[in-house]
Amino acid sequence: MRRLRIAAIGGDGIGPEVIAAGCRVLAATAAADGGFACDIQDFDWGSAMYRTTGQMMPADGLRQLEGFDAIFFGAVGAPDIPDHVTLWELRLAICQGFDQYANVRPTRLLPSVTGPLREELGRQIDWVIVRENSEGEYAGVGGRAHRGLPIEVGMDVAVFTRAGVERICRHACEIAMSRPRKHLTVVTKSNAQRHGMVFWDEVCAGVTAQYPELTVEKVLVDAMTARMVMQPGRVDTVVATNLHADILSDLASALAGSLGIGATGNIDPSRKRPSMFEPIHGSAFDITGKGIANPLGAFWTAAMLLEHLGEAAAGRRLMAAVEAVTGRGAVLTPDLGGTATTAAVTDAVIAALAGINA
DSSP, rough: EEEEEEEEEESSTTTHHHHHHHHHHHHHHHHHHHHSSEEEEOOOOHHHHHHHHSSSSSTTTTHHHSSSSSSEEEEOBBBBHHHHIIIIIIIHHHHTTOOOOOEEEEEETTTTTSSSOOOOTTTEEEEEEEESSSSSSEEEEEESOOOTTOOOOEEEEEEEOHHHHHHHHHHHHHHHHHHOOOOOEEETTTTTTTHHHHHHHHHHHHHHHOOOOOOEEEEEEHHHHHHHHHHHHGSEEEEHHHHHHHHHHHHHHHTTGGGGGOOOOOOOETOOOOOEEEEESOOOTTTSSSSSOOOOOHHHHHHHHHHTTTOOHHHHHHHHHHHHHHHHHHSGGGTOOOOOHHHHHHHHHHHHTTSSSO
């Protein structure tokens, strides 16, 4: 039997709750499939570790993770620790340390879930947003000077390299080619940012020209937000910079009904290092410990993890179970208008797995 080695990092807030639920569902999916098993090892890294050691993860954290097939990550962030510390010293340390340069976020309305759009628009949502995940506005280049003085200055420099733009655009083209519509939207802001974003446009145009079967559009990011709301059927596969896609993908999840549903993969397409899969909802300290966190984003994330590791049929089976549960509408957490607990939704999805053929 094939064994998948998975590192589980619950992190902060509701992260440990939804990752624990996700691990239960991964084990149940593997049992239902019968062809593989999940060997899951927990890592208690995050803000609790920082409070006692001054580190979000051990100094050799990447070395500890490098032998795993994938990483299942919960959330990061705590109200008593600056966000730039929690983010850069755990999640981004892993993403950048393992060169997980492609952040891939699928979005669609799950059955019986009602988003904020009119139903005829909401049902048109079937998107994949591909976010450049290693450079751009989040490259970490910049600094502060003259602290506390009237001339104090702070700078973050958006960094775009030809290699970085080429590889993310090529990955987005491959995803778009795998989808029925073969449609790619390249998001930009080159009307106002005349250096980096013009360069982005030029490099993307060179890459997309190598895919003559694709329909390619270039859309300004502000116009893209309007299109996602007013004309969702005109969107399919999207490629955008680190900052632009960060914003657009959260808008996408909100339009799909709840941030609690959103899933993402931080991918190293070369597969030289483990990729990291995470729900996108954040640490949500306002509901931490109440047992009502929505685990569906973690389950969708688990399905993406399985597909990445070559167990696509099992991933589809898991998503079918998720959709069976949401379709009935009876077992939903409060963010989706229900009253169910995290555990109840998890139990319902595991029960649904048993009734779905591979």
